[in-house]
Amino acid sequence: MFIYIAGAGAMGCRFGYQLQKSGNEVVLLDSWQAHIDAIKAHGLHIVGDQDEVVPMTIMRPEEAHKQAEFIILFTKAMQLQDMLEKIKPVIGPETKVLCLLNGLGHEDVISKYIKHENIMMGVTVWTAGLKGPGEAILQGKGTINLQSFAAAGEAAVQDIVDTMNAAGLNVIYDNDVVPSIWRKACVNGTMNSTCALTDATIGQFFASEAAIRIVKTIIHEFVLVGTAEGVKLNEQEIVDYVMHTAEIAARHYPSMHQDLIQNHRLTEIDYINGAVARKGAKLGIATPYCQMITDLIHAKESILNIK
Structure with missing residues (x-):
């Protein structure tokens, strides 16, 4: 299968590497020139x-020219529309697209470029990191839950599921993936922004009673808004899941800390806590913690003069 990985960061490199290793033709798309140059010159160092x-093909999105059979979206949330605009020429009537971005509401952007029945939304617990340009840290195993917008459901994307499972990506077809996407958003909404604001690892932040009160209040706001939108969410189950995830990832600085504190890059806050605050405002549901966290992250971006 001919596959574009749209966004060749840590996770994009992981998926591209595994899909190429299992026999697919994979092209990484990214705009980080140092990363592109390193992989072109020396291959991807795993x-x-x-x-x-591993030698891999990588190029800027606007350089892509061959029509895609399958595209996996791994950009940062705020870069999604720009990526889709640049790769529009390689999106054909049969091109299938899987979105694995963090956050909420991405289907609204994707549907401007991709036929409804060719869109898949998913969530993954695979992990990866980048040591630097052209060097990916791949450890452990993970899974993917995905769902197709096509009326035929799983049958419409069986070739995609089979291709990804042949690459060892452990895909589970989920007839209702939206609660899983919201649950993952709760993980990000309780860990990413808080650890960035407190300059702490997940374990350091979750160690205090005050932090746990903040976490539970954030989850409550997510559940109120998600439930109002018709998403089936169990608040205690999500609290338990977040606490378990925090225990496993205690030594880890989450991605927003890496972006904001370590690398002084813009964050995805508007698509996580910010998305809940916006949805809540439209629904008449108060989300003061999510709004405050969103404002604080933007204030920190401004303090660091990140644009």
């Missing part, structure tokens, strides 16, 4: 569970 250098 470290972690294995140590190898």
Whole structure:
């Protein structure tokens, strides 16, 4: 299968590497020139569970020219529309697209470029990191839950599911993936912004009673808004899931900390806590914690003069 990975950060490199290794033709698309130059010159260096250098094709999105069979979206949320606009020429009537971005509401943007029945939304618990340009840290295993917008459901994307499972990506077809997407958003909404604002690892932040009160209040706001939108969410189950995830990832600085504090890059806050605040405002539901966290992250971006 001919596959574009739209966004060749850590997770994009992981998926591209595994899909290429299982026999697919994969092209990484990214705008980070140092990353592009490193992979073109030396290949993608994989470290972690294995140590190898793999030749891979990478280019800027606007350079893509061959029509895609399958595209996996791994951009930052705020870069999604720009990516889709740049790759519009390679999106054909049969091109299938899987969105695995963090956050909420991405289907509204994707549907401007992709036929409804060719869109898949999903959530993944795979992890990855970047040591630097052209060097990906791949450790551990994960899964993917996805759902197709096509009326035929799983049958319409069986070839995609089979292709990804042949690459060891452990895909589970989910007839109602939206609650899983909201649950993952709750993980990000309770860990990413809070650890960025407090300059802490997940374990350091979750160690205090005050932090747990903040976490539970954020989850409550997510559940209120999601439920009002018709999403089936169990608040205690989500609290338990977030606490378990925090225990597993205690030593980890989440991605928003990496973006904001470590690398002084814009964050995805508007698509996580900010999305809940916007949805809540439209529904008449108060979300003061999500709104305050969103404002504080934007204030920090301004303090650091990030544009």
